[in-house]
Amino acid sequence: MDIVIQNLPFLLKGAYFTLLITIVSMFFGSILAVIVAVARLKGNRPVRWIARAYVSAIRGTPTLVQIIIVYYGLVDYGIKLQPLPAAIIALSISIGAYLSETLRGALQSIPKGQMEAAYASGMTPFQTMRRIIFPQAIRIAIPPAGNTFIGMLKETSLVSVITVTELLRSADLLIAQYYIYMPFYLSIALMYWIMSTGFSFVLERWEKRLSIYL
Numbered sequence: 001m002d003i004v005i006q007n008l009p010f011l012l013k014g015a016y017f018t019l020l021i022t023i024v025s026m027f028f029g030s031i032l033a034v035i036v037a038v039a040r041l042k043g044n045r046p047v048r049w050i051a052r053a054y055v056s057a058i059r060g061t062p063t064l065v066q067i068i069i070v071y072y073g074l075v076d077y078g079i080k081l082q083p084l085p086a087a088i089i090a091l092s093i094s095i096g097a098y099l100s101e102t103l104r105g106a107l108q109s110i111p112k113g114q115m116e117a118a119y120a121s122g123m124t125p126f127q128t129m130r131r132i133i134f135p136q137a138i139r140i141a142i143p144p145a146g147n148t149f150i151g152m153l154k155e156t157s158l159v160s161v162i163t164v165t166e167l168l169r170s171a172d173l174l175i176a177q178y179y180i181y182m183p184f185y186l187s188i189a190l191m192y193w194i195m196s197t198g199f200s201f202v203l204e205r206w207e208k209r210l211s212i213y214l
Contacts, residue, residue, distance in 0.1 A: 004187045007174050011184075014170025015191050021084070021166060022153045025091035029152075032096030037103040038129075051100075058097035064158045066090050071162040087159035091152060098148050099141075106141035107133060139207065146203035150196050167191060 004011070039051040058066065070093075071086040081089070110133050118128040160169035171184040178184075 001183055003178060003180060004183045007184075010174065011167065011170050011187060011191065014165055014167040014188075015195065017084075017164065018153070018156045018166040019195065021087055021091065021156050021159065021164070022149070024088050025095055025152065026149055028088070028092035029095035029099055032092060033099035033103050036096060036100035037107060040100070040104055041107060055097045055100060058094055059101075063091070063094050063155055064161065066094055067158055067162060083159070083162045083164045086162055087156075087164045091156070091159070094155075095148060095152050099145055102141050102144045102148065103137060106137035109140055110136050142203060142207045146200065146207075149203070150199050153196055153199060154192060 036051045036054060039047050040055075043051065067087065067090040070090040071081060071083065074081065114132055114136075115128055118132045119125075123131070156166050157168040159166055160172065163169070165173070167188050171188045174184050175181055
């Protein structure tokens, strides 16, 4: 394991990019998920159809294929992205589809009477969603959304195919240099586990805090 310790800074740099890609993709994917979920519930027929088609297309194709399309396929249309932005865009689009279904289910679980009561008290639809519906829906959506986030953390390994030096690619580069496999793969497996456990802990604490206030 001395060789792993010797190259630990390089692996930690890869872990940093893994976390960066995960957190940024979570942020933009969550925004996209809210838009798509609301579009499917409140939009007119063409908007609902577009939102449904997007979710179906993303959920029906492998994430790896989506990453390759964003990075390599868009070049045919004159759009050449750097590896890191391409990875974030592809993963944001991917997680947005899955999270939108989670959020849509959470929104539908809120009794309609609460919305009617909010309207009766003089709230606008926007105020009702922001103050009454969304806070409750988020608390309901956190557990399944947490599983999606942790799954995406592990799926960041796929962006190594477009030369993003995240954790898996960092290990592959070291293996190509030293021709030793198991120590590096075991080390990154441990790092993925630590990061996944950390995400789970943060989400559990967030869920508990929300349950106190709601």
